Amino acid sequence: MVCVFPSMVMAFTDYLKGQNDYLRQFLGYENTYLNHLLNLEIPPTNLSCDSCSSFEARFRCLDCYGRRWLCQGCLIDCHIHHPFHRPQQWKDGSFENVSLCDLGYVFKLGHLSSSRSCPEDDDMFGDRRMTVIHVNGIFEHCVRFCKCLGANSEHLQLFNHRLFSSSFDRPETAFTLDVLEYYGIDSMECKTSAQSFFQKLRRVTNNAFPDDVPVRYNCHLFYSILLLIFNNRTDTTS
Ligand SMILES: [Zn+2]
Numbered sequence: 001m002v003c004v005f006p007s008m009v010m011a012f013t014d015y016l017k018g019q020n021d022y023l024r025q026f027l028g029y030e031n032t033y034l035n036h037l038l039n040l041e042i043p044p045t046n047l048s049c050d051s052c053s054s055f056e057a058r059f060r061c062l063d064c065y066g067r068r069w070l071c072q073g074c075l076i077d078c079h080i081h082h083p084f085h086r087p088q089q090w091k092d093g094s095f096e097n098v099s100l101c102d103l104g105y106v107f108k109l110g111h112l113s114s115s116r117s118c119p120e121d122d123d124m125f126g127d128r129r130m131t132v133i134h135v136n137g138i139f140e141h142c143v144r145f146c147k148c149l150g151a152n153s154e155h156l157q158l159f160n161h162r163l164f165s166s167s168f169d170r171p172e173t174a175f176t177l178d179v180l181e182y183y184g185i186d187s188m189e190c191k192t193s194a195q196s197f198f199q200k201l202r203r204v205t206n207n208a209f210p211d212d213v214p215v216r217y218n219c220h221l222f223y224s225i226l227l228l229i230f231n232n233r234t235d236t237t238s
């Protein structure tokens, strides 16, 4: 019988040695990393918009790749297809989280794929403020449904944009299919309860004050929707 103990000890020693080497190397860079981290939290010296150059810019987006510095109009234009990005505004000497909705972003349903505008697009009074839950947080959005003759019902319009509505009559909350899929994996691998997952999303949205995150429903509704989806999936796969 081959004794594997010495080789296991050697492998573990190598592992610790590698880990220690890494930490020792990092200590040499510690202050450099801290300085670069602080530099990420100051605005550029040139405050003009990276996109139009014509206005003084005050916004950046944490989810866009690259460090772009944008005015409000260009920020909205750049996010037509990215409603779940999280912009920040430089205000009174620091960056503050702001929502695309509060800056004038309208979440349009119905005609984006064909690049046509809904004839009812100018009917601002038909817009509805909704809560939309995605993997990176809980968002408020001003949603504009298609009102053309023969248009799908509101919950189906949402579903065609990969959003699952919490109500079939007058939706005020919707979940992206991504977050439902993500929860399925989270509960399988990490045994996360619906309540903990929901609380995690609130903290991702506002780490300092998670209870301030506005929600139009409680986690029991979230739990019901998850049960509905995942029980059905179990039924169909068993
Ligand atoms: Zn601009």
Ligand SMILES: [Zn+2]
Residues within 6 Å of the ligand: 061, 062, 063, 064, 079, 082, 085, 086
């Ligand atoms: Zn972005």
Ligand SMILES: [Zn+2]
Residues within 6 Å of the ligand: 110, 111, 117, 118, 119, 120, 146, 147, 148, 151
């Ligand atoms: Zn329409």
